[in-house]
Amino acid sequence: MRIAADGRWFYQGTPIAREALVSLFASILRRDADGRFYLVTPVEKVGIAVEDAPFLAVEMHAAGSGETQSLTFRTHLGEVVVGGDAHPLRFEIEEATGGLKPYILVRGRLEARLTRSLAFDLVALAEEVETDGRQRLGVWSGGRFFAFEPEPETLA
8 A cells, every 4th residue: 555645545556536445544544653654453554655744734724823823734634633732843845846845743653744735825824933042934833833944853
């Protein structure tokens, strides 16, 4: 099995068209500490290839502003999370373009990559805030500031 970068699920090279089946598989998807993905049932653990992130964030709602702002995201499979300590945002550099790819933690070690349109919406909400003695561009959600720069451990 494989999850493509665009969020489509495949079995033996064929797309899985039934959303209910994809949702079922997504409910048993896990990511181990070594970064590998598995479908886990009480009797079986099967590896699965994931090209980028297993989920796509396809909708975002912003409420409030500044430090009180709250960003709510919905994935292509209907899971809803609010950015903050429990569901942090992070950013990676996209090799092909040098641009930033935003992600949000959905559950466990599973993330959703924000679609391009959501990334633009996120940038429209950007503020410049002084952190660690320097000005940084980013967004607030759930009382936490998320700077638009990769975490040091994600830099190659």
